Amino acid sequence: MKNRAVKKAIAELKQRFGAQLSDSQGDCEAHGRDESFHEPAWPDAVLFAQSTEDVADAVKICGAHDFPIIPFGVGTSLEGHVMAVQGGLSIDLSRMDQILEVNVSDLDCTIQAGVTRKQLNTYLRDTGLFFPVDPGADATLGGMCATAASGTNAVRYGTMRENVLGIEAVLANGEIVSTGGRARKSAAGYDLTRLLIGSEGTLGVITQITLRLYGIPEAVSACVCPFDTLNGAVESVIATIQMGLPVARIELLDELQIRACNQYANLDLPEQPTLFLEFHGTEHGITDDTMRFKDLAREFGGGEFGWATHQEDRNRLWAARHDAAYATTQMRAGSKLMTTDVCVPISCLAACILETKQDLDRTDLLGTIAGHVGDGNFHVILALDADDPNEVEAMNAFNERLIERALAMGGTCTGEHGIGLGKMDFLGREHGDLIAPMRLIKQALDPQNLMNPGKIFDFE
């Protein structure tokens, strides 16, 4: 039973938005969960926004009724970012999916926030350009900004932070602002673009984005290299990075992850710790680079080298990598996805991964390890029985040990998934001194705590 204030807010929103506003059970349920094990929390209503003005009007109405706002893309977050833990309005931006402008000669584009990464790259195909940031899911670019997403290409092309030129957002007061622009760099005032990137919807609703694009490389080679040991695989990654070999992608999958991918994607890779790599450049350059990597890998117990020079083979390989988390949960019927992510200095990567693997083996948890190891970033992907309190407790304890291990090595509690609900406590352990200034900024820009309340840090 909704209380009176909620009913009034919804009534006013319905009046403004008509059929774009839904408080049906189905819509609320679909907007109260993400891809993680975190407990769903339904919003009171969902707005299917079609324009920045829709968002601005909704924010103003919500402000007048002190009604929380939760931005929603396609719900692929992994730490409960979209859960409406205090109720309120989920603003679904997936219908704002227009590609507004592609400037081929400037290598940039401007899109609405609901465009997904695959949609954008499909659209760009004929231009010879691409956008490199690729989290596993086919997330919206708005969501990818909000969570500071990265992915397999980050080791070469950077994360969302390095690839967003400007953002249009609706702030908590309903004002529409545009940060950044189309210049490649600017020193004009505070960097509000990057303040919004990673703010997880707590400072504003992102409605448009201007992105950097890249020319599709002249030549691409992808290869797969199994290793005798996990240590050998990780040590070759470290050597690759330290010698400055320009990998575009270098991804680790442990033997169980390979088994999961084989089953899920119908592959027949040897069930060993494996690196997936890609080189981008000229025909000449990538051949050189690949040979250098092959020599290096051999020193660390790298086995038979698989190639994927055809586009379709490469696509199949990377699709398998991107679906790694889904593949892991498919191994156990009814399980939910718990994927944690840490990032450490590269010199600590072997120790961090090996200790984590040993720790995982000591538990009864079913989990795989996969990661963007060129950045020192890796995930443990658990297929979790979220209804078993003992298992949830074991998972939480394991996660805590992993994060403490990463922090002790000078790393971070999240390389790319964000804080959301799941890592609020860990943010305090990593950056206890920063919670106060973050709160001050939040208070300044959103004094009512309208914007995605209950995420990142405690505010009230």
Added chain:
Amino acid sequence: MKNRAVKKAIAELKQRFGAQLSDSQGDCEAHGRDESFHEPAWPDAVLFAQSTEDVADAVKICGAHDFPIIPFGVGTSLEGHVMAVQGGLSIDLSRMDQILEVNVSDLDCTIQAGVTRKQLNTYLRDTGLFFPVDPGADATLGGMCATAASGTNAVRYGTMRENVLGIEAVLANGEIVSTGGRARKSAAGYDLTRLLIGSEGTLGVITQITLRLYGIPEAVSACVCPFDTLNGAVESVIATIQMGLPVARIELLDELQIRACNQYANLDLPEQPTLFLEFHGTEHGITDDTMRFKDLAREFGGGEFGWATHQEDRNRLWAARHDAAYATTQMRAGSKLMTTDVCVPISCLAACILETKQDLDRTDLLGTIAGHVGDGNFHVILALDADDPNEVEAMNAFNERLIERALAMGGTCTGEHGIGLGKMDFLGREHGDLIAPMRLIKQALDPQNLMNPGKIFDFE
């Protein structure tokens, strides 16, 4: 005559800091000016800080006396950033020049804010690593963070924004905070690292920095290419970027700038619009790249290609480029430096530079054009008689036309120099909608307006 409140603040600072605190005329004068024509404004006293704790204590004492704080590195800013326009304490960080940690295997280092870019690279020489960001002056890394500096290598390696992993800073309340860390990427909470980068001392005093480093490339080739026309030079830059040729540096100097550099640095380059370039990579790769550029340049009227394969020749060349602004003011005895900088989308670069050159030629101002054209960023460097009000008026009008031109093309009023005193009005024209949120953030983090008051935007 200092007023009583100022006297009390200085007395307390003297008591705490003894000889580290100076209110001598010489020290105040030396800390009330930068390298620009902007009118000096002396602080009431100067603290030569030796530790983060010194800075924190000074900030607390200043807070108690409502006494402004102006962070000072080596005074190489170009828009009056260090002028004590409301008096107060200049905190000189140049004695905080320790390189605290170099992690060769992780390609990072942690330094105190007073380390200069040349000092760092000299120190790193034996490690095989280097730090790429290189504004013309030998600025401190703290100053380079505060102004979001970039330079000739930004087209390949990025600006300060892309190369700082973490910052230690003293906030206005005297708290010491550490943002970021040593992980290559993190999605842990608001990006306070990048909020501080470009905040020009208005949000805190930067005391330590963790930087990304890069392996010195296996092979480097530098070359100089004169062009028949300015347009030809700029069009070859645009083509270079659009075809994705991986230049590490691509710098434009117009014919008058070349004359100035010839005189200042004892060179004998042909007095034509000229590109300075550098390629980084393998022996093989850079030969390929250079040949491709050579073919391309010929299409646009590129002339005889000069090479600098020896380290000393390259150093001489880049020293001349870095000293371009000093070379220009040397052409006119007693002149002061006024260098403005805009950045536009690369497709607009030719139009922007050519219109600017024509505009400059129509005035009586003595000025050169030089720039980091691979980013769409260029400077007009004026040798100004700052005592001639007519000339100052003409300069201001010219600058305004230049910035309006850049903004109309989707560019920014400053690519790398920052806002300081000189571009406050232009920030409002570029980002009028952002002044309010910037003010809210400033108010939240520095409610007394202690930190470098009177810069970036009007606050009180």
